[in-house]
Amino acid sequence: MIPAIDFVAPTSHPSLPPRSALRFARHDAAPPGGEKVHTQDGRELLLRAIEPGDVAAMQRCFTRLSPEEIRRRFLHAMSTLPTPMAQQLCQTDPARETALVLMDESVHPAEMRGVGRIHVDEATDTAEFSVLVEHAWSRIGLGALLMQRLVDDCRRRGLYELWGYVLQENRPMLQLCKELGFTQRAIADEPGTALITLKL
Secondary structure, eight states, X not given: OOOOOOOXXXXXXXXXXXXXXXXXXXXXXXXXXXXXXXXXXXXXEEEEEOOGGGHHHHHHHHHTSOHHHHHHHHSSOOSOOOHHHHHHHXXXXXXXXXXXXXXXXXXXXOEEEEEEEEEEETTTTEEEEEEEEOGGGOSSSHHHHHHHHHHHHHHHTXXXXXXXXXXXTOHHHHHHHHHTTOEEXXXXXXXXXXXXXXXX
């Protein structure tokens, strides 16, 4: 687990939140150019920020997902990932979003094996998260790695809370979030969906 880097606000009173311009300034969750990470079974991936050129890799990744995996990630059925949607997902505003990808460079072209992202809500000092790992690469620590990096990034930004919607049938994600300290509650008007929150 990568230790969190505490955000220190430039203020004389430690209880005051950082100024807005600093709280929502760019924070790099992965070093420029990315970093090599290794799975629990020894495979190597490149963890880096998503790039506009990742559209094709994202669409190929989508084709390898099962209908169940697609529904768990997008909370509804989708048969394809349209190019405009993929382009939107691959272009982020660093002041408001972080999107990390795990790229497999052992094949050509490089393939996207996992993606995690947050979207910051300035009004509430919170961020919504989403994480997806390709089935063939699941249960080897990649989901935990992405989630921990997203949590660390939110803490660097000085946010109050990280949250997300998870289908209650998605037990691996619910268990992972529980291990990371998230709390869970059902949503009355969304049967089968849980709201997962972590106070930062």
